[in-house]
Structures are given as structure tokens and as C-alpha cells.
Amino acid sequence: MNEVKESLRSIEQYYKLFQQQQFTFIAALEHTRENAHDKIRPVASIGQVQSYMEHHCNNATDRRILLMFLSICEDLSMLCQKLEAVHPGNGITNNILEKCKVLLSHSNNLSNIRAKYPHDVVNHLSCDEARNHYGGVVSLIPIVTDYMKEWMAHAEKLPRHVLHDVSDQRAGSQMKAQQEASARAVAPPGLPPASHVATQTLVSCRDRAQDQRSKDGKKYLKPGSYTGRLLNGPWKPPGKHSF
Structure with a gap:
């Protein structure tokens, strides 16, 4: 939020310089409209101002002030994008x-808006200028x-937390993308992803442990062991008592 406040503050400072030159701005529009043979319709859009500057501007002073206006409009458009990034919106x-x-x-069409x-x-314009040409x-x-x-x-x-969640999510997504990009760059071609390798390693270790436990069980249950003798019954000496 502090970042967008600072951006708006900077735009406002730049606009103050532009506002001090409003008469220069109106004069530039007058010159370019005349060069474009477009003196009847009002200046009603940003695109119209840009067209005058690009195709009908013969004066460095006029070009500078028209470009200043367009630059402020562009800065405001970029600030709109920042506002969307800071807050999910209600x-x-x-x-x-x-x-x-x-x-x-x-x-x-800006013809009907008035500050x-x-x-x-608007008060710095004549009645005709304000009503018919430059008020918007x-x-x-x-x-x-x-x-x-x-x-x-x-x-x-x-x-x-609503504002922080948005910025944290964006930061987390960017960090995850960077980590994945770094992993792809470091890993030799043809190797599976790291997560898949880790899974295979865990499965392999588990299988080896099970095999070792099976071998240990067979080793202690071989013929002649204590367990084997119990299965065959107690030992008796040979002779007449043997049945």
C-alpha cells in the first residue's frame, strides 16, 4: 500500500508542473487541431491528443507539453494495475x-466530464473553450x-491481512517459479524431476529393508536351531525305551 501511495504522490507532483502550463497545453491543442483541419469537434479522447502529437505537431514546445499529458495518463494506467495487485477487490x-x-x-469520450x-x-478556460472544446x-x-x-x-x-495475503501470494508464486526454473537449469538433460527421484529413493530403501528383514528371519530359522528342535519334539536316547 505504501508503494502505491508513493506512486500516486509522484504522479501528483508531476501533474502540478503540467497544471502550471495549462495555457501552453491549450495553445498546443489549438495549433495541432488547426494543422489537422479539425477545429469543429471537441478534444474528446486521449487517442485524439496522441494523434495530434504524432501527425500534426510542428513545434517542439507543443510536442513537449502534449507528451507530458500523455505520460501522466500512462502513469495513471500503470498505477491501476498496481492497485489490482495490492488488493483483491470488493x-x-x-x-x-x-x-x-x-x-x-x-x-x-471525455466530452461530458468536468472536474x-x-x-x-475548467475555470481557467473561456466559456467557449470549456463548453465546446477542452473542458473534458x-x-x-x-x-x-x-x-x-x-x-x-x-x-x-x-x-x-487482506492486503498482505495478496502480496504474499504473488511473492510465493514468483519464488516457486524461480526455484523451478533454477532446478531445470541445474539438472542434466534426461533426468526425472527431483521429487520423482526422491520418491524412487524412498521406495528402494524400503524394499531393501524388507529384503534384509526376510533374510534375517530365514537365518535364525535354519534346521538345527532352537526353534527347529522344538518343532521335532524333545530328544530321546536310542534303545529299548525308544518307540
């Missing part, structure tokens, strides 16, 4: 995480970060 957390995934999808108080990104795209990152904070708040209320 109804509330799964619902929050699903919202984040939908918002961060490259094809998702609300305490975020002021500037709202994406603050809305997703708020959802992730909400996810963490719910996850921290769960029993501590």
Missing part, C-alpha cells in the same frame, strides 16, 4: 477502479486522481 473498490480504467481508455471544486482547471480533456487527470484517493481510503478500512 464491490466498492472494484467499481472505483473500473471507472478509472474507462476514463483512461484511449478511445473513451469540480476544489479543482479549478483538462478534467481527466484530476478526476482520475480523486478516484484513486477514494480507492485507497476504502482499501485502508479493510483488514490488514
Whole structure:
């Protein structure tokens, strides 16, 4: 949990730098939309921003700020994967995480989302820009970060062992895979697995012990032994008393 908190904190610090350059971001979108002859429809998806940067960006400053936006979106997508790894999920957390995934999808339509108080990104736009062009795209990152904070708040209320079990299971699976890989690498080709060899060894030792006990039993029951004489009855001297 501490790791995902630190990841989100780092993303937020990077986003603060981006937020300070919001006018540069809007100007870059204006330039690239004009180059793409796409001035009518709103900027409504991450994929649209990526297309503008890759195909219609003629300015190093515009490319830098568009790439910064895309990089933050990618970092948030990777953080979603970390959240899934830390916690198996319940109804509330799964619902929050699903919202984040939908918002961060490259094809998702962002036109109708708006970041609300305490975020002021929409307030920095003109009425036309906010309503018709950039209100959704500037709202994406603050809305997703708020959802992730909400996810963490719910996850921290769960029993501590739930979070630990997930990480322990992943660590155990990774360790087992590494051990199996090491065993395959060390073992000469053609040999059976170590567990099979151990089983064969135990069976062989058991069989040898049984054979030895059988031999010992036969050795002490040979003719002329004390047990053999009891089976033939007591000894009598030869003569007239013998019958």
C-alpha cells in the first residue's frame, strides 16, 4: 500500500508542473487541431491528443507539453494495475477502479466530464473553450486522481491481512517459479524431476529393508536351531525305551 501511495504522490507532483502550463497545453491543442483541419469537434479522447502529437505537431514546445499529458495518463494506467495487485477487490473498490480504467481508455469520450471544486482547471478556460472544446480533456487527470484517493481510503478500512495475503501470494508464486526454473537449469538433460527421484529413493530403501528383514528371519530359522528342535519334539536316547 505504501508503494502505491508513493506512486500516486509522484504522479501528483508531476501533474502540478503540467497544471502550471495549462495555457501552453491549450495553445498546443489549438495549433495541432488547426494543422489537422479539425477545429469543429471537441478534444474528446486521449487517442485524439496522441494523434495530434504524432501527425500534426510542428513545434517542439507543443510536442513537449502534449507528451507530458500523455505520460501522466500512462502513469495513471500503470498505477491501476498496481492497485489490482495490492488488493483483491470488493464491490466498492472494484467499481472505483473500473471507472478509472474507462476514463483512461484511449478511445473513451471525455466530452461530458468536468472536474469540480476544489479543482479549478475548467475555470481557467473561456466559456467557449470549456463548453465546446477542452473542458473534458483538462478534467481527466484530476478526476482520475480523486478516484484513486477514494480507492485507497476504502482499501485502508479493510483488514490488514487482506492486503498482505495478496502480496504474499504473488511473492510465493514468483519464488516457486524461480526455484523451478533454477532446478531445470541445474539438472542434466534426461533426468526425472527431483521429487520423482526422491520418491524412487524412498521406495528402494524400503524394499531393501524388507529384503534384509526376510533374510534375517530365514537365518535364525535354519534346521538345527532352537526353534527347529522344538518343532521335532524333545530328544530321546536310542534303545529299548525308544518307540
